[in-house]
Amino acid sequence: NAGVTQTPKFRVLKTGQSMTLLCAQDMNHEYMYWYRQDPGMGLRLIHYSVGEGTTAKGEVPDGYNVSRLKKQNFLLGLESAAPSQTSVYFCASSGLAETQYFGPGTRLLVL
Amino acid sequence: GEDVEQSLFLSVREGDSSVINCTYTDSSSTYLYWYKQEPGAGLQLLTYIFSNMDMKQDQRLTVLLNKKDKHLSLRIADTQTGDSAIYFCAVTRPSSYKLIFGSGTRLLVRP
Numbered sequence: 001n002a003g004v005t006q007t008p009k010f011r012v013l014k015t016g017q018s019m020t021l022l023c024a025q026d027m028n029h030e031y032m033y034w035y036r037q038d039p040g041m042g043l044r045l046i047h048y049s050v051g052e053g054t055t056a057k058g059e060v061p062d063g064y065n066v067s068r069l070k071k072q073n074f075l076l077g078l079e080s081a082a083p084s085q086t087s088v089y090f091c092a093s094s095g096l097a098e099t100q101y102f103g104p105g106t107r108l109l110v111l
Numbered sequence: 112g113e114d115v116e117q118s119l120f121l122s123v124r125e126g127d128s129s130v131i132n133c134t135y136t137d138s139s140s141t142y143l144y145w146y147k148q149e150p151g152a153g154l155q156l157l158t159y160i161f162s163n164m165d166m167k168q169d170q171r172l173t174v175l176l177n178k179k180d181k182h183l184s185l186r187i188a189d190t191q192t193g194d195s196a197i198y199f200c201a202v203t204r205p206s207s208y209k210l211i212f213g214s215g216t217r218l219l220v221r222p
Binding site for chain 2: 040092
């Protein structure tokens, strides 16, 4: 039981490049989330999903897209990376009205 | 919207008690959480309290909730150097799975 895993752990992009961050959970959770963490600002919700095939916008969705084709996976895409997207990205999952469990994070640097 | 606030920094001596405070604005918050983040790691759930409780104790951790003042605190007894980390307060509302995070309190434990 690995819990929540994220790949990659670290990535450097040039402005304008695209990439996809992968989150996987093996707890059969319905809900999955993508957050970004910036210094002094805590975690902010980017997008979330309440089930396979569904996604919804969070607090800071601009510049990101997500997909939940399989229940255990939640993908976060950056179509055209900007320096403002330099951050640490965390994925989380939870059951219905239950505690969220977090992955180890992905550090992204956009030059 | 919901606002969650924490002080940024706390320094204590090893063996002393630490008290980390959090205030929130939405009185309908139902679950209130404390997460711990060690350097370079994800968020680890420490404990949580339901809004109909005043106190919860779990080994060295004591959570106090004052609903009238919308104030949550985490007390760590006999603080150890391994407790040095950032501690995040987070709250959620009824029928919502979204967590609203504070900006985190960095706890430094001095030998």
